[in-house]
Amino acid sequence: MPLTTDEAVSSPCGSTPEEPLLEVRGICKRYGPVVALDGVHAAFPRGEVHAILGENGAGKTTLMRILAGEETADGGQIYLDGQPVHFRSPYSARRHGISMVHQHFALADSLTVAENLALTLAEPREWRLRRRALAERAQYWAKVVGLEVPPLASPVGDLSVGARQRLEILKALVRGPRVLILDEPTAVLTPQETEQLFALVRRLRSQERTILFISHKLAEVRDLADRVTVLRQGRVVAQARAPFGNMQTLVEAMVGEPQMEWARPPAQIGQERLSLDRVCTDADPFGTPLRSVSLSVRAGEIFGIAGVDGNGQRELFEVLAGMRPLKSGSLRIHGTTVAARDPKDLLDAGVGLVPPDRRREGLVSEMSVVENLLLHRRTLARFTRRYAILDWLAARRYAQRLVEEYSIRVPDLESEAATLSGGNQQRLILARELAARPQILVAAYPTRGLDFAATQFVYRTLAASAAAGTAVVLISTDLEEILALSDRVAVLYRGKLSKSLAPPIDPVRLGALMAGLEADSAR
Amino acid sequence: MRPAIAELTPSLFAIVLALGVSAVVVWLTGSSPAAAFAALLEGAFGSRDSLAEVTVKACPLTLTGLAVALAFRANLWNIGVEGQLLVGALAMAAAAQVVGSSLPKPLALLVGLGAAAAGGALWAALPAVLRLRRGVNEVIATIMLNFVAAAVLSYLVQGPLMEPGGRYPQTEALPPEFVLPRLAPYRLHLGFPVALLAAVALQFGLFRTRHGFELRAAGLNPAAARLAGIPVERRLFWAFVLSGAFAGLAGGIELSAITRRLYERFSPGWGYTAIAVGLLGRLSPLGVVAAALFFGALDAGSNAMQRAAGVSAVVVYVIQGCVILFLATFERWRRASAQGS
Numbered sequence: 001m002p003l004t005t006d007e008a009v010s011s012p013c014g015s016t017p018e019e020p021l022l023e024v025r026g027i028c029k030r031y032g033p034v035v036a037l038d039g040v041h042a043a044f045p046r047g048e049v050h051a052i053l054g055e056n057g058a059g060k061t062t063l064m065r066i067l068a069g070e071e072t073a074d075g076g077q078i079y080l081d082g083q084p085v086h087f088r089s090p091y092s093a094r095r096h097g098i099s100m101v102h103q104h105f106a107l108a109d110s111l112t113v114a115e116n117l118a119l120t121l122a123e124p125r126e127w128r129l130r131r132r133a134l135a136e137r138a139q140y141w142a143k144v145v146g147l148e149v150p151p152l153a154s155p156v157g158d159l160s161v162g163a164r165q166r167l168e169i170l171k172a173l174v175r176g177p178r179v180l181i182l183d184e185p186t187a188v189l190t191p192q193e194t195e196q197l198f199a200l201v202r203r204l205r206s207q208e209r210t211i212l213f214i215s216h217k218l219a220e221v222r223d224l225a226d227r228v229t230v231l232r233q234g235r236v237v238a239q240a241r242a243p244f245g246n247m248q249t250l251v252e253a254m255v256g257e258p259q260m261e262w263a264r265p266p267a268q269i270g271q272e273r274l275s276l277d278r279v280c281t282d283a284d285p286f287g288t289p290l291r292s293v294s295l296s297v298r299a300g301e302i303f304g305i306a307g308v309d310g311n312g313q314r315e316l317f318e319v320l321a322g323m324r325p326l327k328s329g330s331l332r333i334h335g336t337t338v339a340a341r342d343p344k345d346l347l348d349a350g351v352g353l354v355p356p357d358r359r360r361e362g363l364v365s366e367m368s369v370v371e372n373l374l375l376h377r378r379t380l381a382r383f384t385r386r387y388a389i390l391d392w393l394a395a396r397r398y399a400q401r402l403v404e405e406y407s408i409r410v411p412d413l414e415s416e417a418a419t420l421s422g423g424n425q426q427r428l429i430l431a432r433e434l435a436a437r438p439q440i441l442v443a444a445y446p447t448r449g450l451d452f453a454a455t456q457f458v459y460r461t462l463a464a465s466a467a468a469g470t471a472v473v474l475i476s477t478d479l480e481e482i483l484a485l486s487d488r489v490a491v492l493y494r495g496k497l498s499k500s501l502a503p504p505i506d507p508v509r510l511g512a513l514m515a516g517l518e519a520d521s522a523r
Numbered sequence: 524m525r526p527a528i529a530e531l532t533p534s535l536f537a538i539v540l541a542l543g544v545s546a547v548v549v550w551l552t553g554s555s556p557a558a559a560f561a562a563l564l565e566g567a568f569g570s571r572d573s574l575a576e577v578t579v580k581a582c583p584l585t586l587t588g589l590a591v592a593l594a595f596r597a598n599l600w601n602i603g604v605e606g607q608l609l610v611g612a613l614a615m616a617a618a619a620q621v622v623g624s625s626l627p628k629p630l631a632l633l634v635g636l637g638a639a640a641a642g643g644a645l646w647a648a649l650p651a652v653l654r655l656r657r658g659v660n661e662v663i664a665t666i667m668l669n670f671v672a673a674a675v676l677s678y679l680v681q682g683p684l685m686e687p688g689g690r691y692p693q694t695e696a697l698p699p700e701f702v703l704p705r706l707a708p709y710r711l712h713l714g715f716p717v718a719l720l721a722a723v724a725l726q727f728g729l730f731r732t733r734h735g736f737e738l739r740a741a742g743l744n745p746a747a748a749r750l751a752g753i754p755v756e757r758r759l760f761w762a763f764v765l766s767g768a769f770a771g772l773a774g775g776i777e778l779s780a781i782t783r784r785l786y787e788r789f790s791p792g793w794g795y796t797a798i799a800v801g802l803l804g805r806l807s808p809l810g811v812v813a814a815a816l817f818f819g820a821l822d823a824g825s826n827a828m829q830r831a832a833g834v835s836a837v838v839v840y841v842i843q844g845c846v847i848l849f850l851a852t853f854e855r856w857r858r859a860s861a862q863g864s
Binding site: 321323342343344347348353355360361362363364365366367371374375376377378380384387388389390392 | 731732733734736737739740743744746747748749750751752753754
């Protein structure tokens, strides 16, 4: 694998025989005291798929936003076709043929597909909304780029995540860009949708377009990319061309230290802590109801629930959190049936919750680190004195201890939770839940969007918690995660849970279950 | 809990800028801004009498500002403080008519102000239930209830509660047992310390107690609060009701200490100014006190300004309006920069 190192990269670029379509030299960007980009050099040749690798906070998104005209660099220069260019806005970048698709979609959920497209498709001077003309234009562009458009009349809020992303990509493609930037495009997609996306990316490449995509997932990079640029702490630390061979070198460049192999010590399995018996939930228009789900989780065990997103994971979490009423069936904790009407019923029964959506459900972002560490019924009770007065002194000491124990990096205890990185937010949530000494821990997507170090921390913490006797339910779409951590695994597919598998688990069998291939025979 | 000073910085900036804008307005009308502001200051702080007047104006603004701050903290947009204030005053007037002079003064006051708080609370409970049980938008419900309250007041002071034998559409003067004592030869009355006490109590309640903590969490992020086992609906309901009680108390105190009678134009729109006070005070109870004093000083000084400098008292509204505009602008900037990083 041709791999250039730090020294080689910092030498002047531009000596490549063929001129790259897009090139950056010495790009710098700082936000207050934080240096996001520190003299980045990189060249992006025509008709290639170029992956940008790096941990969270390495500067990938910032670099892409600068290329898309959403941010202006503090220093350095962008060259397009060898000519220096300045983008003052996303609009001016788009006119130069650079479009970006964000990880978080910029779509109006309550408007229809056609109306969302109108925002992009309308001519600059067109002030009247002509639906039919717009629809025709949308179909035309969809055909040109070879993309299936979701039904034009349906509200975007009703679309699946994959369909929304296709809509975003279509929006980005209608002006015929030469450079398409995708920010972590697969983070939200199912495997099938990911395959569709990759096919599209390859088709775009064959049209001599350059695709830049940000990713955490090495397997994707290996499958798709012609070239890789690795960023760490705002600098380019490695560049490589396909074939990449052993990805270990790239991982090392990304992480900055040799990747540690992660292995879980064998578990001491105890008595049953939590069980579901033929649980069904009511249908709701945007979800997948659970259909006769049974499971049993014992002390000291990590029970992995695999599956493609949208097959009832949210519903299962809500049942285990006491937020969703059961239509039939029962939930038992320590063998006793619990009729939960509210999360507090389950929290009181000893359940800890790591919710799927950190920012929206796990934290109150406007509250301080201390306050968020207190945000648990049992913890609050612990620090409540007479007349409902909170003992802030003790609470602050407690928070300080947790911050140290879980190495949560915070400016100080009073800073808002919103200012923490995703990894530190997740550490905070884990610290809060585990410090309340749960008998049962339900963790949904605990490492989604986290970087390597934070992910490893979550794995170690979950394993340690199980080793201490907690019954852990791990709901995740990340197969590697499920396989690495779980003592037993079951697969959710269309609201039904498969029989549980015990190690050694064959990933192919698991994949078949996730794709629904065994759903019928399992019954 | 963040240092209060840092929280109030945007408010101070907004005030300075608003004063700047109004200075330009005064200058454009051909008067001297310096003279106008000097007269304003003199009118507000020039004598003990005027200082007392500032507290008189600040008293209802503090209590209604607290009502707004508490509800907004719960993410409930209680625009109905005006109506709750009127119902509170009505409840006190009604209680006074029923009880008459049969109770000794402290007890009568307790009954009267208790009725006022209860009246306001009840008027707020209605939209609270509608919102939390049925999802009815509380902004619309509370605005509508303001009109209902005003209409009920209008009907009562022209009919059932109209002073016997009088010609004016107003209630009979309160029996002396129901009148809040004054604290000085000026108009400074017991209501102001009560309002201050309410602010301190609310500050303590919000930031030092478990219920306050749960209320703030439930207001900022109901989903996370629910998963933490906090009874979200209950907290929000009581926040709304308590907000109404503060508003009702404001009406009761004003009736008892200043007007002694109820009539149609009883409130010059305190419930609406209260929104500005709450926002300027950054929804913090102690900040609300400061904001109420500022607005009270503007109000008290404006007449002096009109007399001494010949500048219309309306300039005060320019200042008030600009303060809110600038605050909203700062808030938008703050959000934009928070998202950008």
